[in-house]
Amino acid sequence: MDKLSKYDVLIVGGGTSGCACAYNCAKLGLKTLLIEKNNFLGGLMTGGLVVPIMKSSVEDLNCGFYKKLIDTAKKFNAQITYSDKNDGWLNPEVLKIVLEEVLEFNNLDILFETTVESISYNENKINSVILKSNILSIPIEAMYFIDATGSAEFSILANCDILPSENKKQQNSLRFILGNVNIEEFCNFITEIDKDENITNTYRNDRDTNNELHFTTASTWDTSCYWALDKYLQKGVNEGILNEKDRSYFQIFSIAGAKNQVAFNCPRIDNYQNNPYMASKELISAKKAIWRIYNFVKKYFPGFQDSIITNIATQTGIREENRIKSKYVFTKEDLISSKTFDTPVLRANYSIDIHSANKNSSVLQKTSIYELPIESLMSANYDNLYMIGKILGADFEAHSALRVQKSCMSMGEAVANHIARKLI
Ligand SMILES: Cc1cc2nc3c(=O)[nH]c(=O)nc-3n(C[C@H](O)[C@H](O)[C@H](O)COP(=O)(O)OP(=O)(O)OC[C@H]3O[C@@H](n4cnc5c(N)ncnc54)[C@H](O)[C@@H]3O)c2cc1C
Structure with a gap:
């Protein structure tokens, strides 16, 4: 042609x-x-x-x-x-x-x-x-x-x-999704331990969402606010299931039209855009982190015990x-x-x-x-x-x-x- x-x-x-x-x-x-x-x-x-x-x-x-x-x-x-x-x-x-x-x-x-x-x-x-x-x-x-x-x-x-x-750079992430999560069970847990509506909130709207329960929650290692989930992440680090870096940013959301899936806005990846060798090593490390985070939530968060990894992003999450x-x-x-x-x-x-x-x-x-x-x-x-x-x-x-x-x-x-x- x-x-x-x-x-x-x-x-x-x-x-x-x-x-x-x-x-x-x-x-x-x-x-x-x-x-x-x-x-x-x-x-x-x-x-x-x-x-x-x-x-x-x-x-x-x-x-x-x-x-x-x-x-x-x-x-x-x-x-x-x-x-x-x-x-x-x-x-x-x-x-x-x-x-x-x-x-x-x-x-x-x-x-x-x-x-x-x-x-x-x-x-x-x-x-x-x-x-x-x-x-x-x-x-x-x-x-x-x-x-x-x-x-x-x-x-x-x-x-x-x-x-x-x-020399200013954003951190990047490799996002992933877990399926087979019991979102009702998880929402009962987070609303019990975290009553701060800024960080954690849940929402059920019968008309809009076919009775789906939705939520968002997060935890980071910054001390600017109280993160109810951090004590669990800390425990994960102490027991060797997580790395300290895994605590740096942890954010999860429910997904429209998916009653049992949860989207993760983590793990973070260091920024090596101009070095393909380092960037590729980072991507391998990120998948190891996904595996750690997966095993962590299965053990510590009610509702995740039967979860499975369904998606790992095919496009790396480069912010800038x-x-x-x-x-x-x-x-x-x-x-x-x-x-x-x-x-x-x-x-x-x-x-x-x-x-x-x-x-x-x-x-x-x-x-x-x-x-x-x-x-x-x-x-x-x-x-x-x-x-x-x-x-x-x-x-x-x-x-x-x-x-x-x-x-x-x-x-x-x-x-x-x-x-x-x-x-x-
Ligand atoms: C980890 C992360 C979390 C974020 N969280 C949020 C959030 O919660 N909410 C929000 O609103 N925003 C969020 N953002 C920001 C937002 O998602 C992006 O900034 C925005 O989507 C970028 O849009 P874009 O069109 O510039 O790039 P993209 O959406 O990445 O589109 C670029 C397209 O170009 C294609 N392409 C690249 N090179 C070529 C080529 N040579 N030939 C042909 N095709 C090519 C790619 O395959 C891709 O499809 C987040 C970003 C990241 C990285």
């Missing part, structure tokens, strides 16, 4: 932000190609097992994709609305099917198991790319290119400038990797001062949220509603390249707030609007 195909927009990466962008491009009538290296859509939402979507008071700006996703997931029994009115509690496996349903458009092509082999560009414009799919090379020409890879693979291949890390230099680099000061912009992409209030490797160094700082300008998604190097999702042009602290799924979706949607205004 070597015939050149022409599109208005090529989106590289069918994850959280890429799906939102593809949806809106197609809805606005643009001839769109979405390529994805996995055999499913969703990125961290599905392959990374990242649930639920964090609640962020987005004031109805570029939320069309989010609403469509929630409505469609509801029809697939893959969504619940939690007691705090967060309707973003989803089922990560069923979401793979839901996303394909949401993205069914005649003017949108999706290519799975496809990546970018090479890019042809001149001074400030990307002209065309060669895609790689199994043994085939596919030449593609497009007017606009969107990097939605989560890692900035496309921008790096195009030699774009990367923002300096300043490469942020690309944009026409306007959004800063923590912009965020905290609620600076307003002519062309806002989103309005949100998710906190500055930094997961640190060191005890008592993590940050969860509440904010007022902030805006993000479209210029923070426009490449500083090329006039027809945009970066959306967790590779946006923002400093480390601002990024830590903007990286949540709802904001990544608004970025994708806003870029589609921006391009459509130029083309139509």
Whole structure:
């Protein structure tokens, strides 16, 4: 296959932000190609097992994709609305099917198991790319290119400038799911030992959830608050079932449409993105940690005694990797001062949220509603390249707030609007 195909927009990466962008491009009538290296859509939402979507008071700006996703997931029994009115509690496996349903458009092509082999560009414009799919090379020409890879693979291949890390790094995680958990029994246990509604809460809504019982709870080694589960984790460490690092961050949630499954937002992985040998060793250690945590909960937490490991994330949970230099680099000061912009992409209030490797160094700082300008998604190097999702042009602290799924979706949607205004 070597015939050149022409599109208005090529989106590289069918994850959280890429799906939102593809949806809106197609809805606005643009001839769109979405390529994805996995055999499913969703990125961290599905392959990374990242649930639920964090609640962020987005004031109805570029939320069309989010609403469509929630409505469609509801029809697939893959969504619940939690007691705090967060309707973003989803089922990560069923979401793979839901996303394909949401993205069914005649003017949108999706290519799975496809990546970018090479890019042809001149001074400030990307002209065309060669895609790689199994043994085939596919030449593609497009007017606009969107990097939605989560890692900035496309921008790096195009030699774009990367923002300096300043030695600040988020901790990563390898998430997993246990099945065959007796959630009723576990909820009786945690509500008995932990009455703090901030850390632990349970919720049953007969109408919404088919009488499913849902919960969230956590424990970390930070001493900033009282963690009722920590005495059990400490015991696990003392008895040699857990390592001290396993105590650093432990967070679990129930899953929409899954009466006996529990999603774990742990174990943590150290950050070795630029060293594949170290990163691979970390992934092996993470699976050993999953095995330890599994044996720990089976022994100590009522309801987990018959549990089994059903899923280990196929996509590593990398919170922050490469942020690309944009026409306007959004800063923590912009965020905290609620600076307003002519062309806002989103309005949100998710906190500055930094997961640190060191005890008592993590940050969860509440904010007022902030805006993000479209210029923070426009490449500083090329006039027809945009970066959306967790590779946006923002400093480390601002990024830590903007990286949540709802904001990544608004970025994708806003870029589609921006391009459509130029083309139509
Ligand atoms: C451990 C962890 C926990 C989190 N917890 C939450 C949470 O509870 N709630 C919340 O709202 N947010 C949470 N987040 C943040 C949020 O999930 C991510 O920041 C967001 O999903 C990133 O979206 P994205 O589109 O940038 O990347 P992704 O969703 O990762 O999408 C990138 C896509 O690009 C594809 N891709 C990559 N390279 C190529 C290539 N060369 N060619 C083709 N395809 C490619 C990938 O396969 C993937 O599908 C968490 C993140 C992590 C890591």
